[in-house]
């Protein structure tokens with residue numbers, strides 16, 4: 178790999194644009210929910226590109242798709258790359274897709290240059306990275322790492338009450354859900370390219386982010402049951418106002434995150450559902466949905482504990498009942514130093530600027546880290562905007578990412 182790969186990414190850009198048009202919404206809006214007609218058409222399109230590139234494609238029982246470039250030593254575990262092609266409602270065209278089609282482009286570039294991998298290189302398209310349909314993110318990679326068991330997966334329902342079993346088989350994904358689990362060692366290493374979904378790279382004019390850690394997300398649901406009543410008739414003494422109790426909890430959570438001692442701790446209450454929601458009625462029930470993240474799992478858990486303590490305290494002081502459910506609490510992932518070193522050398526060789534950084538959004542790599550050494554390669558996105566139709570990554574940024582990814586894959590597979 179002494180010569181700089183000649184990259185014309187016009188083909189890749191055209192493929193990204195074609196994929197974006199496979200949407201449940203009018204372009205430029207991309208909406209592609211897992212197991213929808215658009216999802217199936219998008220899968221068919223990407224698979225056809227993989228076959229065209231000479232890759233051997235297979236799918237598992239939940240629809241995770243593997244496209245393999247066979248290495249010269251078939252005994253060795255492959256190097257993996259890839260991401261997702263599902264998209265939340267009203268999304269853009271780069272989230273996930275850059276990692277899938279960009280990964281494919283990296284493979285095609287290496288083929289064009291006559292490179293022969295010793296280890297196989299396998300492109301992975303994960304099922305349902307987005308939580309839109311089943312309320313849980315990274316369905317495919319969670320099941321690969323068995324962070325989500327087949328029983329737990331079977332219990333999931335979409336908002337129409339449909340379960341995974343019927344939907345996946347309707348889509349043609351056969352086999353037992355048990356077979357989705359992959360052993361540690363199935364992949365030698367795994368690298369995911371993704372847009373940053375934050376503003377740092379663009380602001381600093383840097384081409385490539387080398388992700389050293391992926392923050393640990395936790396999501397907790399808090400339901401407060403108080404006592405309703407007429408806003409005029411019921412006087413202040415003895416009120417059990419569920420929203421006033423919720424207000425204390427929101428502030429307690431904010432304080433716990435702010436005082437964790439680290440800038441990487443973040444906590445958010447993004448949903449506050451008030452019942453009955455009438456101006457002249459005392460709120461009797463409130464549901465809060467909270468999101469708590471950190472790159473340090475123990476520190477994140479201390480914030481969760483602080484919220485639980487506040488719940489106990491507020492419940493007894495205000496005479497309300499508070500239930501707290503952990504929706505998910507995943508551990509953080511630390512990226513593999515060997516892959517980071519390979520990416521760093523590759524970026525230098527490719528003449529691309531880079532910096533190390535943390536991923537505050539989670540990705541399939543968070544779960545792949547349970548079964549393989551992983552790292553992520555970020556490219557800039559304009560204004561840090563993502564999950565919106567105006568999400569944008571320039572051809573130059575994408576080309577830089579593909580270039581560095583191609584060199585990294587070559588290095589890891591040699």
Ligand SMILES: [Zn+2]
Nearest residue numbers: 261272273306
């Ligand atoms: Zn994504």
